[in-house]
Amino acid sequence: MLSDEVRERLKRLNRAPLRERPAPANRSADVPKENKRFPVLPNIFRKPPVIKAALPPFIDLSEAVSGEEMRNQRGGFLVADMEIVDFINDHGSLNSEYAGFFGDGSTLHDDESLSSSLRAFLRTHPSRVLYLDIETTGLSATPLFLVGMMSLQEDGLRLRQLFAREYREEAPLLEHLSNFMRDFDCLVTFNGKSFDIPFIRGRASANRVRFDWNRHHLDLLHESRRRYRRELENCKLQTLEAEICGRRRTGDIPGDQIPDAYHSFVRTGNAYRIRSIMYHNGLDLITMAELLLNILFREE
Numbered sequence: 565m566l567s568d569e570v571r572e573r574l575k576r577l578n579r580a581p582l583r584e585r586p587a588p589a590n591r592s593a594d595v596p597k598e599n600k601r602f603p604v605l606p607n608i609f610r611k612p613p614v615i616k617a618a619l620p621p622f623i624d625l626s627e628a629v630s631g632e633e634m635r636n637q638r639g640g641f642l643v644a645d646m647e648i649v650d651f652i653n654d655h656g657s658l659n660s661e662y663a664g665f666f667g668d669g670s671t672l673h674d675d676e677s678l679s680s681s682l683r684a685f686l687r688t689h690p691s692r693v694l695y696l697d698i699e700t701t702g703l704s705a706t707p708l709f710l711v712g713m714m715s716l717q718e719d720g721l722r723l724r725q726l727f728a729r730e731y732r733e734e735a736p737l738l739e740h741l742s743n744f745m746r747d748f749d750c751l752v753t754f755n756g757k758s759f760d761i762p763f764i765r766g767r768a769s770a771n772r773v774r775f776d777w778n779r780h781h782l783d784l785l786h787e788s789r790r791r792y793r794r795e796l797e798n799c800k801l802q803t804l805e806a807e808i809c810g811r812r813r814t815g816d817i818p819g820d821q822i823p824d825a826y827h828s829f830v831r832t833g834n835a836y837r838i839r840s841i842m843y844h845n846g847l848d849l850i851t852m853a854e855l856l857l858n859i860l861f862r863e864e
Contacts, residue, residue, distance in 0.1 A: 625642075628835035628842075629727065629835070629839065631643055632644075639732065639736040642727040643725070644842065645722065646722070648720065681781075681782045691717070692749040697760065697852070698764065700823070701826055706823075709734065714853065725845060730830055738764070738768050749779050751779065751781045752782045752852055756783055761777065761781065788804055788859070792807075801851060802851075809851060809858065815843065816847065
């Protein structure tokens with residue numbers, strides 16, 4: 565129970581006016597109040613803002629690759645028939661030099677100064693020679709998704725690129741490749757004896773596609789090492805392209821980024837980097853022809 569004295573004091577307090585708390589002296593209005601539990605940290609300790617990387621523009625496959633669908637009993641895939649002009653500016657020079665050297669078949673001879681592989685190549689009619697280069701999703705036991713081929717036709721060197729738009733299109737692509745290669749007697753690759761052909765055989769077996777290439781195979785890596793290993797730091801294709809062919813690439817995609825770029829395309833449908841992969845593959849084929857001309861001219 566409250567005493568009469570306490571009640572009287574409470575009444576006086578309730579009737580008294582409230583006192584305003586004076587504003588703190590010398591404090592700027594734009595400085596935040598100090599919180600004893602969560603004080604304002606100096607800038608050096610504050611978490612920096614998160615900067616999100618800009619996403620690449622979305623490009624549909626039809627915008628990146630000018631090709632048509634081809635189908636067989638295994639399914640469909642994309643075929644792009646290209647000219648050298650689609651890849652290099654000095655296409656006229658390469659076409660005239662190549663056709664002039666090989667076009668009429670006058671190089672058919674058996675020069676003992678050449679390697680046996682080059683002699684077999686020169687005994688093959690130029691229209692029966694196929695250049696080949698593949699792009700894969702890994703080094704072994706993984707799908708290949710792009711096969712580039714080049715051959716000499718009436719209007720010059722032309723390229724055909726077979727592209728699997730998804731993993732399951734590898735089988736019909738390999739079926740077409742196996743049939744297409746039967747029209748040729750000589751294969752030209754760069755490191756194809758160790759990589760391209762064994763890889764194709766492995767993937768053909770995994771997809772139950774018959775692949776029985778057993779004709780002549782000219783591997784330009786072996787010929788390049790024989791010619792240039794004392795002159796160059798290495799005999800990688802792009803080193804030879806720069807130092808022997810005198811051409812440096814622009815707008816190319818590094819080879820080690822190609823698998824991830826393809827996986828990203830399959831996952832998202834964005835063909836932003838597919839155009840660069842096709843360009844990379846086409847330039848590899850063209851460089852092989854340029855390199856072969858340099859090797860043979862060097863022999864003369």
